[in-house]
Amino acid sequence: MLNDFVKSLIRWYEGSARDLPWRSTTDPYLIWLSEVLLQQTRVDQGLPYYLKFIQAFPTIQHLASASEEEVLKLWQGLGYYSRARNMLQTARYIAYKMNGIFPHNSKTWKQMKGVGDYTAAAISSFAFGEVIPVLDGNVARVTARLLACSEDITKNTTRQLFLQFLEQLIPAAAPAVFNQAMMELGAMVCKPGKPDCASCPVASHCQGRLMGMAASLPVKAKKAKPTLRYFDYFHLVYGNRTWLIRRPSGDIWQGLHEFPMVENTHPEPVPRIPFLQASALQSMALEAEYTHRLTHQLINARFWKIYTTPEQINPLSGIFECAHNRLKEYALHRLMVRYLEQQHIETET
DNA sequence: AATTCGGGGAC
DNA sequence: GTCCCAGAATT
Numbered sequence: 001m002l003n004d005f006v007k008s009l010i011r012w013y014e015g016s017a018r019d020l021p022w023r024s025t026t027d028p029y030l031i032w033l034s035e036v037l038l039q040q041t042r043v044d045q046g047l048p049y050y051l052k053f054i055q056a057f058p059t060i061q062h063l064a065s066a067s068e069e070e071v072l073k074l075w076q077g078l079g080y081y082s083r084a085r086n087m088l089q090t091a092r093y094i095a096y097k098m099n100g101i102f103p104h105n106s107k108t109w110k111q112m113k114g115v116g117d118y119t120a121a122a123i124s125s126f127a128f129g130e131v132i133p134v135l136d137g138n139v140a141r142v143t144a145r146l147l148a149c150s151e152d153i154t155k156n157t158t159r160q161l162f163l164q165f166l167e168q169l170i171p172a173a174a175p176a177v178f179n180q181a182m183m184e185l186g187a188m189v190c191k192p193g194k195p196d197c198a199s200c201p202v203a204s205h206c207q208g209r210l211m212g213m214a215a216s217l218p219v220k221a222k223k224a225k226p227t228l229r230y231f232d233y234f235h236l237v238y239g240n241r242t243w244l245i246r247r248p249s250g251d252i253w254q255g256l257h258e259f260p261m262v263e264n265t266h267p268e269p270v271p272r273i274p275f276l277q278a279s280a281l282q283s284m285a286l287e288a289e290y291t292h293r294l295t296h297q298l299i300n301a302r303f304w305k306i307y308t309t310p311e312q313i314n315p316l317s318g319i320f321e322c323a324h325n326r327l328k329e330y331a332l333h334r335l336m337v338r339y340l341e342q343q344h345i346e347t348e349t
Numbered sequence: 350a351a352t353t354c355g356g357g358g359a360c
Numbered sequence: 361g362t363c364c365c366a367g368a369a370t371t
Contacts, residue, residue, distance in 0.1 A: 022366095034366080035366060035367095036366095036367095037366090038365085038366040038367095039365090039366070039367045039368075040354095040355080040356095040364085040365055040366085040367055040368090041355090041356080041357090041365065041366075041367095042356095042357075042358070042364090042365050042366090043365090043366075044357090044358080045356075045357060045358080045365085046366085077355090077356075078355075078356070079354085079355025079356045079357090080354055080355055080356085080367085080368090081354080081355080082354060082368080082369075083354090083367090083368085086368080086369085113368095113369090114367095114368070114369085115368085116367055116368045116369085117367085117368090118366070118367055118368085119366085119367075119368085122366065134366075136365090136366050136367075137364070137365060137366080137367085138365085138366070139366090141364095154350095155350090156350085179366095180366095183366060186366095187365090187366085191359090192359090192363070192364060192365085193359085193360075193363075193364090194359090194360085220363090220364090222363095223362095223363090224351090224352080252353090252354070252355080253354095253355085254354085293355095293356095294353095294354085294355055294356085295353080295354080295355065295356090296352075296353060296354085297353095333355085334355075334356065334357095350371100351370100351371085352369100352370080352371080353368100353369085353370080353371100354367100354368085354369080354370100356365100357364100357365090358363105358364090358365090359362105359363085359364090359365105360361100360362085360363085
C-alpha cells in the first residue's frame with residue numbers, strides 16, 4: 001500500500017504540477033540557485049529573483065566573479081541576506097578551489113556555506129538522482145498529517161522520525177520526482193490550516209484525515225514576541241547629493257545601505273543628530289514614519305529630511321555620498337525602499 | 350535547544 | 361493581527 005501511495009502521488013504530480021523553470025533542468029547551478037532563493041520563501045516571491053539571477057549570472061563562473069555589492073543589489077528586497085553572501089562564498093569556492101566541479105552528493109553539498117540538510121538533499125536528488133528524501137516545511141506538514149503525528153515538528157526527534165519514514169517511502173527509481181511531488185502536494189493541496197482533502201490524490205492513505213485531525217496538524221512550538229526598536233533616519237541632502245552608510249555585521253540588514261541613523265531605546269521627541277553641526281537643526285522635517293515588522297523585531301522608523309551643506313556634516317567613518325536620485329541603484333532594505341517610493345525618488349534611467 | 354537572520358501572502 | 365513559507369548559522 002505504500003507503493004500505491006507513491007504511485008498515486010506521482011501520477012497526480014505528473015498531471016497537475018506547476019511548470020517551474022528549475023524543474024525542467026538538471027543543471028546543478030540552476031537548481032542550487034533556485035533552492036537557496038526559495039529557502040523560507042514562497043515560489044511566487046522567489047521566481048522573479050530567479051529570473052533576474054540567471055540573466056545576470058548564467059553560470060557559476062559569472063556569479064563567482066561578481067562582487068558582493070552586485071549580488072546584494074540583485075537580492076535587494078528578498079530578505080535573509082546571509083543567503084546571498086553565503087552563496088557567493090560557495091560559488092567562489094566551487095569555481096576556484098574545486099575547478100568548477102559541483103559536489104555530486106548530499107554529504108559534500110552539506111559542507112558548503114548556506115547549504116543545510118534540506119538544500120543538500122534537494123540539489124543531490126534533483127541534479128544527481130541521489131536517493132535521499134527532502135524535509136522542508138511542506139513535507140513536514142504532509143508527513144505529520146499522513147501519520148497523524150501530534151509531536152512538535154520543530155523538534156529534532158520528530159524530524160528524525162519523519163526522515164526515517166520518508167527513507168523507506170522514497171522510490172530508488174525516481175527520488176527527484178517523489179521529493180518534488182511531496183513538496184508540491186504541501187504547497188497546492190495539503191496547505192497549512194486548510195488542507196484540501198477533497199482533491200488530495202492520497203487522501204485514502206492519510207491517517208490525519210481518517211482521524212479528523214488533518215487541519216489541526218502539524219503541531220509547532222509558538223514563537224517568542226518581537227522586541228521593539230526605534231530607528232531615526234536622517235535624509236541629508238545638499239545639491240543633488242545625499243549620504244548613505246552600510247549596515248554593520250551582527251545586526252539586521254547586514255551589508256545593506258541606508259541613511260545615517262541613530263537608534264534609541266525610546267522614541268525621542270527630537271532625535272540627536274551626531275552627523276551634523278547644531279546649526280543645521282532648524283531645517284529638519286519629519287518626512288515619514290513606519291512600523292516595520294520582522295520575525296523577531298518590531299521597528300519604529302522615522303525619516304527626517306534635512307537640507308544642509310557639506311560644511312555642516314561631521315566626518316564619520318563609513319559614510320559616503322551618492323546622487324540622491326540614484327539611491328535605488330544601491331542595495332537597500334525594504335524600509336528604505338518604502339521611504340524612497342513615498343518620496344517619489346526614482347532610479348535614473 | 351533556543352535565537353536570529355526578512356519579506357510577503359493567506360487568513 | 362497571526363501563521364508560514366523549497367532553512368541555515370550561531371550560540
